[in-house]
Amino acid sequence: MEKLWNDGRRFVGRVAVVTGAGGALGGAVARALGREGARVALGYRTSRDSAQANVERIEAEGGEAFAAVLDVTEGGSVRDFVAGALERYGPVEVLVNTAGRIDPKDYVRSQQIDPRELAQLLNVDVLGSVRMCQAVRAHMEAAGRGAIVNFSGSYGNGVDPENLINSVAVGYCTTKGAVRAFTASLARDLAPLIRVNAISPGAIEANWEADWDIDPAQLEQAVAMTPLKRMGTPEEIAEATLFLASDGGGYITGQVLQVDGGWLMTG
Ligand SMILES: NC(=O)c1ccc[n+]([C@@H]2O[C@H](COP(=O)([O-])OP(=O)(O)OC[C@H]3O[C@@H](n4cnc5c(N)ncnc54)[C@H](OP(=O)(O)O)[C@@H]3O)[C@@H](O)[C@H]2O)c1
Structure with missing residues (x-):
């Protein structure tokens, strides 16, 4: 019989770390990993209540998770968080780096x-992604496998x-471009045991106005220019x-997957 790749429990027996897990995308990723059987360590910086609510949702569905403070700009915080995950659950095999600074100071012209x-x-x-990847590398090597997903972002289409x-602002694009280069070069460096990829979200539903x-x-204009005519979730x-x-x-590494409603067509 052919292997069933997705039985809805793809992460049973694996430990996963999600940074920025009190945020919109990190929370959704953490909950999905928990639903599929991973034991999930959720890192939050200030959004304790939101991260804890995600833990409770995972537990309510029979999963295992905990939330702890994690500032990815502090080496000590990264070390303590990863040590906590190891102590509680064992070596980390999945790392998702969603932590990202969202600050109006970054949305300025060049x-x-x-x-x-x-x-x-x-x-x-x-x-922050560099620090996290360094911190879990030995875990993944000890486990004999590992998968890292970084978070890049769309550059927009520059029409307006x-x-x-x-x-999308130049500084932000510069940063998310660096995430792509980091992802591709790290994938080569960590192969063959550890795979490294990135997600590049387009515009995703959130409280953009508030x-x-x-x-x-601007939201309407962006949606109108998106081939799928809506934001992602x-x-x-x-x-x-x-x-x-x-x-x-399992045969994908060093790639950036656009999840953007067709905003950027590659191929
Ligand atoms: N939403 C979109 O449309 C979109 C589009 C393209 C790319 N992205 C990228 O997707 C990722 C997630 O974005 P999101 O929409 O979920 O935004 P979000 O809800 O603001 O989540 C981002 C999280 O990053 C965390 N963070 C910020 N600085 C941190 C630090 N020093 N250490 C640890 N965590 C830190 C924040 O933690 P606290 O809240 O706990 O302080 C926040 O919860 C980001 O990298 C973003 O750039 C998002």
């Missing part, structure tokens, strides 16, 4: 970039430079992430 602010953004999104969704002060007209990002982290994605 001339207004303050290098100190850009350094902060890089420190979270790029160096005043629309922050159509024309949380990020985005003009509703956190659950769709989670599904794509789980595929890359699962054995079904």
Whole structure:
């Protein structure tokens, strides 16, 4: 009989770490991993209640999870968090780096970039992923397998430079481009035992207006320019992430998967 790649329990017996797990996408990824049998360590920086609510949802479905504080810009915090996951559950075999700085200071035109602010953004999104990958490498080698999924992002299509969704800010694109390069080069460095890929979300449903002060007209324009004519959902990002982290994605490494409603067509 042919192997059934997705039995809905693809992560039974595996330990997974999710950074930014109090956030929209990290929360959806953590819950999906828990539903599929992983024991999940959820890292949050300030969103304790949201991370804890995700733990409770995983437990309510019979899964195992815990949440603990994790600041990916602090080497000590990264070490303590990963040590906690090891002590509780054993070696980490799946790492999903969703932690990302979302700050209006990063959504400026190129001339207004303050290098100190850009350094902060890089420190979270790029160096934070570097620190996490370094911290779990020995676990994955000890386990004889591992899968890492980093979070890049769409650059937009640049049609309207005043629309922050159509024309994603230069500093942010610089950062997410670095995540792509890190993903591809790390994949070579860690092969053959550990696979490294990235998700590049397009515009995903969130409280864009309330949380990020985005003009509703800009949202409408962005949706109109998306071939699938809607935003994605956190659950769709989670599904794509789980595929890359699962054995079904076992021959994929060093790739960036666009989950963007057709915004960027490659091929
Ligand atoms: N949503 C989209 O449309 C979209 C599109 C493209 C790319 N992305 C990327 O997808 C990822 C997740 O985004 P999201 O939409 O889920 O945003 P979100 O809800 O704001 O989640 C991001 C999380 O990152 C965490 N974080 C920030 N700085 C941190 C640090 N120093 N250490 C540890 N955690 C830190 C935050 O933790 P606390 O809340 O606990 O402080 C936050 O919960 C990000 O990398 C983002 O750039 C999102």
